[in-house]
Amino acid sequence: MDAHTVGITMGDPAGIGAEIIAKGYSKLRADDRVRPVVIGDAAVLRAAVENCGLADELAVVTVESVDRAPAETDAIPVLDLANVDCDAFEYGVVREDYGSASLEYVERAIELVQEGTIDAITTAPINKQATKLAGSEYAGHTGMLADYTDTDSYSMMLIEDDLRVTHVSTHVPLREACDLVTTESVLETIRVTDDALDELGVDEPTVGVAGLNPHASDGGVLGETEAREIEPAVDAARAEGIDARGPESPDTVYVAAARGAYDCVVSMYHDQGHIPIKMLGFSGGGRGGSGDGRDGNGESDADGDATVSGVNVTVGLPIIRTSVDHGTAFDIAGEGVASEHSLIQAVAVATDMAARRGAR
Amino acid sequence: MDAHTVGITMGDPAGIGAEIIAKGYSKLRADDRVRPVVIGDAAVLRAAVENCGLADELAVVTVESVDRAPAETDAIPVLDLANVDCDAFEYGVVREDYGSASLEYVERAIELVQEGTIDAITTAPINKQATKLAGSEYAGHTGMLADYTDTDSYSMMLIEDDLRVTHVSTHVPLREACDLVTTESVLETIRVTDDALDELGVDEPTVGVAGLNPHASDGGVLGETEAREIEPAVDAARAEGIDARGPESPDTVYVAAARGAYDCVVSMYHDQGHIPIKMLGFSGGGRGGSGDGRDGNGESDADGDATVSGVNVTVGLPIIRTSVDHGTAFDIAGEGVASEHSLIQAVAVATDMAARRGAR
Numbered sequence: 130m131d132a133h134t135v136g137i138t139m140g141d142p143a144g145i146g147a148e149i150i151a152k153g154y155s156k157l158r159a160d161d162r163v164r165p166v167v168i169g170d171a172a173v174l175r176a177a178v179e180n181c182g183l184a185d186e187l188a189v190v191t192v193e194s195v196d197r198a199p200a201e202t203d204a205i206p207v208l209d210l211a212n213v214d215c216d217a218f219e220y221g222v223v224r225e226d227y228g229s230a231s232l233e234y235v236e237r238a239i240e241l242v243q244e245g246t247i248d249a250i251t252t253a254p255i256n257k258q259a260t261k262l263a264g265s266e267y268a269g270h271t272g273m274l275a276d277y278t279d280t281d282s283y284s285m286m287l288i289e290d291d292l293r294v295t296h297v298s299t300h301v302p303l304r305e306a307c308d309l310v311t312t313e314s315v316l317e318t319i320r321v322t323d324d325a326l327d328e329l330g331v332d333e334p335t336v337g338v339a340g341l342n343p344h345a346s347d348g349g350v351l352g353e354t355e356a357r358e359i360e361p362a363v364d365a366a367r368a369e370g371i372d373a374r375g376p377e378s379p380d381t382v383y384v385a386a387a388r389g390a391y392d393c394v395v396s397m398y399h400d401q402g403h404i405p406i407k408m409l410g411f412s413g414g415g416r417g418g419s420g421d422g423r424d425g426n427g428e429s430d431a432d433g434d435a436t437v438s439g440v441n442v443t444v445g446l447p448i449i450r451t452s453v454d455h456g457t458a459f460d461i462a463g464e465g466v467a468s469e470h471s472l473i474q475a476v477a478v479a480t481d482m483a484a485r486r487g488a489r
Numbered sequence: 490m491d492a493h494t495v496g497i498t499m500g501d502p503a504g505i506g507a508e509i510i511a512k513g514y515s516k517l518r519a520d521d522r523v524r525p526v527v528i529g530d531a532a533v534l535r536a537a538v539e540n541c542g543l544a545d546e547l548a549v550v551t552v553e554s555v556d557r558a559p560a561e562t563d564a565i566p567v568l569d570l571a572n573v574d575c576d577a578f579e580y581g582v583v584r585e586d587y588g589s590a591s592l593e594y595v596e597r598a599i600e601l602v603q604e605g606t607i608d609a610i611t612t613a614p615i616n617k618q619a620t621k622l623a624g625s626e627y628a629g630h631t632g633m634l635a636d637y638t639d640t641d642s643y644s645m646m647l648i649e650d651d652l653r654v655t656h657v658s659t660h661v662p663l664r665e666a667c668d669l670v671t672t673e674s675v676l677e678t679i680r681v682t683d684d685a686l687d688e689l690g691v692d693e694p695t696v697g698v699a700g701l702n703p704h705a706s707d708g709g710v711l712g713e714t715e716a717r718e719i720e721p722a723v724d725a726a727r728a729e730g731i732d733a734r735g736p737e738s739p740d741t742v743y744v745a746a747a748r749g750a751y752d753c754v755v756s757m758y759h760d761q762g763h764i765p766i767k768m769l770g771f772s773g774g775g776r777g778g779s780g781d782g783r784d785g786n787g788e789s790d791a792d793g794d795a796t797v798s799g800v801n802v803t804v805g806l807p808i809i810r811t812s813v814d815h816g817t818a819f820d821i822a823g824e825g826v827a828s829e830h831s832l833i834q835a836v837a838v839a840t841d842m843a844a845r846r847g848a849r
Contacts, residue, residue: 302702302712304667342662343759352662380763384771399703401760403740408768411744 132164133248133483134195135476136241138234139169140253142213142227143220144457145467147177149253150205153469153476154187158202163480166198166247168234171209173218178205181465195246210234220463228259235270239277242448248487249449249479250274253472254457268300271443274450282317283445286325286393287406287454288478289438292386293329293393294402295322306398310341310354315362318395323371325444326392328482337382337391338363338375339401345376359397410438410454439471440478449482451475492524493608493843494555495836496601498594499529500613502573502587503580504817505827507537509613510565513829513836514547518562523840526558526607528594531569533578538565541825555606570594580823588619595630599637602808608847609809609839610634613832614817628660631803634810642677643805646685646753647766647814648838649798652746653689653753654762655682666758670701670714675722678755683731685804686752688842697742697751698723698735699761705736719757770799770814799831800838809842811835 140146150167151174157165167174175189188204198206212230235255241247252270260267267273275283284295297318298309319336326334338359339345342352349356359376366373374391375382383405386394396402441452453471461467500506510527511534517525527534535549548564558566572590595615601607612630620627627633635643644655657678658669679696686694698719699705702712709716719736726733734751735742743765746754756762801812813831821827 300703300707300711302706302714304664304712307664307667343660343763346662347660351660352664354662379760380767383764384767387768387771400739401764403703404743404761404764405768407740407744408747408765411747 131162131484131487133162133480133487134164134166134198134246135249135251135479135483136195136238136247137165137167137472137476138231138238138250138252139167139174140234141231141256141259141457142170142173142218143222143224143259143462144254144256144459145462146253146457147174148181148462148465149453149467149469149472150174151177151181151183151187152465152467153472154205155202156469156473157476160477160480162484163476164198165206165476166192166195167205167207168210168238168241169207170211170213170230171207172211172215173213174205174207176215176218177465180463195241208237210237221459223256223258223262225259225262228256228261228263228265231255232260232263232265232273235273236277239274239448243278248483249451251472251475251479252450252452254453254455256457256459270450270452271299274443274446274448278447280446282321283443284318284321286322286442286444287402288440288442289406289409290387291389292383292406292409293326294383294396294406295325295393295444296396296399296402298397299399301399303398303400307341307354310358310397312358312361312365315359315395315397316365319362319366319371319373320369321445322393322395323366323373325442328485329442329478330481330485331392334372334392335390336366336371336373337377337386337394338373339379339382339394339396340376341379341397343379345378438474440475442478442482449479449486451479451482491844491847492522493840493847494524494526494558494606495609495611495839495843496555496598496607497525497527497832497836498591498598498610498612499527499534500594501591501616501619501817502530502533502578503582503584503619503822504614504616504819505822506613506817507533508541508822508825509813509827509829509832510534511537511541511543511547512825512827513832514565515562516829516833517836520837520840522844523836524558525566525836526552526555527565527567528570528598528601529567530571530573530590531567532571532575533573534565534567536575536578537825540823555601568597570597581819583616583618583622585619585622588616588621588623588625591615592620592623592625592633595633596637599634599808603638608843609811611832611835611839612810612812614813614815616817616819630810630812631659634803634806634808638807640806642681643803644678644681646682646802646804647762648800648802649766649769650747651749652743652766652769653686654743654756654766655685655753655804656756656759656762658757659759661759663758663760667701667714670718670757672718672721672725675719675755675757676725679722679726679731679733680729681805682753682755683726683733685802688845689802689838690841690845691752694732694752695750696726696731696733697737697746697754698733699739699742699754699756700736701739701757703739705738798834800835802838802842809839809846811839811842
């Protein structure tokens with residue numbers, strides 16, 4: 130069995146990125162297939178190990194290149210960009226230098242994955258205000274990754290237990306999101322969703338497509354976007370051999386998907402997809418993440434089966450990129466209380482995808 | 490303790506209304522405070538009792554007036570409008586005469602509650618296609634009730650376990666819903682929400698107000714509706730002494746409310762409020778309703794506490810009106826398998842509200 134190298138970008142130094150890596154490292158190494166390497170700052174990572182009370186059992190080793198990452202499981206290998214001034218270090222603050230550091234971690238990771246040195250990227254959270262101060266034009270990781278890889282068609286997929294959602298648009302005002310629902314954009318999102326499900330190991334994927342309007346317009350009474358834009362996209366996708374169905378009523382399609390009717394729901398706008406994912410995460414009993422009150426572990430469901438939850442995958446990219454589903458949690462950074470759950474899950478999904486790409 | 494008369498309109502004769510009344514009647518009578526009376530068709534109700542295998546234990550008695558409803562708990566009193574032709578009766582079909590009958594039940598119920606003969610109305614589902622065939626201009630019960638009671642400011646409140654939501658708009662296209670988010674409409678919805686929470690017995694209610702755009706516009710980056718329309722409404726509500734808070738990010742405010750941070754979330758459009766309610770209902774383990782796969786009982790949560798779930802309350806009306814949260818379920822009508830849970834909960838909420846109005 131080949132091991133797959135997953136580059137974990139450390140995220141904003143003032144956030145919880147370093148500590149979720151420290152808390153999660155031994156669990157990550159429990160899976161033989163994963164060879165994680167952190168792209169970040171060794172000093173910040175050492176402080177996190179200390180903060181989490183793990184200094185006796187876990188070391189941090191800097192590596193010159195990913196090929197020289199150590200095999201031991203009690204030392205976190207880090208490609209040390211050493212761009213954080215540790216003498217004046219502080220948690221929980223928006224700083225231009227931290228924004229700049231966060232961006233460099235991601236840039237380096239993209240280079241490494243593009244040159245084939247690493248197999249996938251999992252990103253810890255960055256702070257958008259900080260990266261903006263640092264002069265970044267990107268609203269977050271996703272736009273940056275798409276741009277660096279010359280990708281036009283991509284989508285944010287969120288995974289929580291048995292529910293997966295993708296989005297036709299994300300960070301735009303709702304009125305603009307309505308205008309972005311076109312036959313072309315919906316069809317492209319269905320396509321990248323179907324491809325991604327294949328990469329995630331779903332056999333014969335079924336894609337549910339949400340409507341834009343209440344009750345998917347109730348046959349045209351509540352809007353015309355379904356008939357004019359979404360139905361033609363679903364028809365075109367089906368003509369290409371994709372098992373797409375819809376447009377379905379937005380208020381029932383996510384429940385149907387969570388029950389197993391669809392492997393993913395193509396959502397017409399940010400909150401249509403985010404609200405059901407977060408509600409399911411909540412109902413799952415509080416696990417993963419941080420900074421939003423989650424504090425459980427919840428790696429198994431009630432039946433004891435392993436479930437994937439709290440993972441964000443950018444689908445449609447030529448490279449593999451997964452992410453935690455939470456933010457920098459500045460309010461609790463440095464306390465060692467953030468949950469490593471989402472990170473572990475995100476690395477596991479990246480590893481699965483890398484294994485499948487390798488098998489082709 | 491006074492008993493409160495709740496008029497239950499039977500809903501579309503071809504749907505599951507009559508059978509959920511038959512199945513639920515003995516449970517309804519377990520609460521001494523409730524004196525239910527059905528406004529519908531005795532023959533259809535008798536057939537439902539038969540279909541549900543309850544003919545040995547439950548009779549149907551027609552009453553001339555609500556005052557003469559019998560005290561026995563083994564006979565369902567029905568104000569028989571006798572407007573269904575039982576010789577050619579059929580389940581699960583859209584028919585003009587059934588639409589017309591459904592409307593008459595509701596009209597009579599409104600008359601009875603306005604003249605003070607009954608204390609509240611709980612409605613079983615009607616079929617909008619059938620009522621349209623019958624010439625009704627209303628999209629459903631709510632508009633009809635508002636019109637008959639000369640009410641301008643009202644909102645659909647959905648209740649599921651610890652989560653309550655109200656809506657600034659419901660059955661309109663999403664683009665139109667965006668335009669309907671004005672300071673005035675949001676403020677009015679906050680007001681009727683706060684009043685309703687008081688009527689529902691919530692002490693010192695806290696009202697969460699959702700934003701319209703992703704992340705409630707992230708400080709204006711993703712839209713201006715929050716700053717221009719929603720914030721002034723929240724400020725005005727607070728100036729009136731209402732504990733309103735927001736605008737909050739739509740993808741987290743419902744989770745926060747389900748955890749207890751808010752007694753109700755004012756939602757900017759139909760699906761924003763409906764999606765989290767239905768996801769919570771799903772996660773609750775399958776209870777109530779019918780026709781959407783629900784078949785549990787779920788009257789208690791994991792701790793054994795009684796919870797309210799699957800109830801729709803029209804707030805802002807001068808009269809008390811609650812409703813089940815499901816449709817006519819034509820696919821299973823007549824089989825006796827529909828769950829009575831939502832009806833029982835809807836009658837219980839109507840009774841609570843009537844008791845509180847009576848106590849003032």
